[in-house]
Amino acid sequence: MAADGKTPVTVLTGFLGSGKTSLLRLVLAEPDFADTAVIINEAGEMALDHLLVEAVDEQVVEMPSGCLCCVRRLDIVTTVRSLIDRRDRGELRSFSRIVIETSGLADPAPILYTLAADPMLGHVLSFRAVVTLVDAVAGEGTLQRHPEAASQVAVADRILVTKSDLLAPAASLFAMLDGLNAWAERISLPGDDDLGELLFGAVPAVATRSRFTAQAVQPQAAHTVGITTLSLVLTQPLTRLDLAKSLGRLASDRGEDLLRVKGLVAFADRPGHVAVIHAVQHTIYRPEWLQNWPGDDRRNRLVFVVRDIAPEVIMGHFAVGGPVHWTPDLIGAAA
């Protein structure tokens, strides 16, 4: 808790797959940051991030799916209020700070407005920073194509350019960031910086702006048209080669529009392990191997966030072992 008795809040944002959950997991693994309450909002019917964030369960709140900046705007106020109330009544383990991980498709401006406009929250929260992640590999194209990504950068106090181990951030990416927000701190990751400080540290005065006081005009979320999410449950056994071929083809045919793929899969050819699957546009990441299923749901499942790719096209690619179930879920402009 801050010296004024208020609970500091950080808003962690960044486009789909930019590295928000990875950063959060690293920071929460540090003992100094174990007493953090986490609010996660994910695009897509079948949320996975809350399963992957290792913190005390009761302090990880998964917001219902739907865009935090539109349909779920007021839920964020209810969620934060309830966390604080339950902590103060001793029903939750105490926490000293809150981090809100927005969905990669969220425009943070309306979220900040909603939080700032709530009179009760103003008394108990102190806003620390908006930390925005930008992917060094996909960031430039993403900023050009998706207004929500540009908005995430525009409101940032601190911009973390992730994946610079995969690709040194291009001068043209930095120029784009300068154009959107020249005053935010900017740091490339991975690096030597203290990740906890990057997430929760105070923002230098030069970057401090007064946007957390209620504004006269309620910002409207800007969204890319044509984005849908789709959850597939793979009902037949699947090998690593099956997945590599299916996802590889889709990424190569439609990478620009394959905004994000996340999943949990127990492969037939690697029994006793569960793979966390990640793809971001053209890039398919090495799976992370877990010893056990996180949570009770043991279905092999993949969540897609795509732009203008018909469900049938995805289904076609994944009909490897037999029929798949899918759950279409429209978000963004249509929400």
Ligand SMILES: Nc1nc2c(ncn2[C@@H]2O[C@H](COP(=O)(O)OP(=O)(O)OP(=O)(O)O)[C@@H](O)[C@H]2O)c(=O)[nH]1
């Ligand atoms: N090489 C490398 N990989 C990274 C870095 N940061 C994240 N990744 C990988 O990028 C993929 C996506 O990372 P996540 O942390 O799930 O991204 P996210 O922003 O939480 O994704 P959404 O919740 O879908 O928006 C994962 O495979 C990560 O391991 C980085 O700095 N370097």
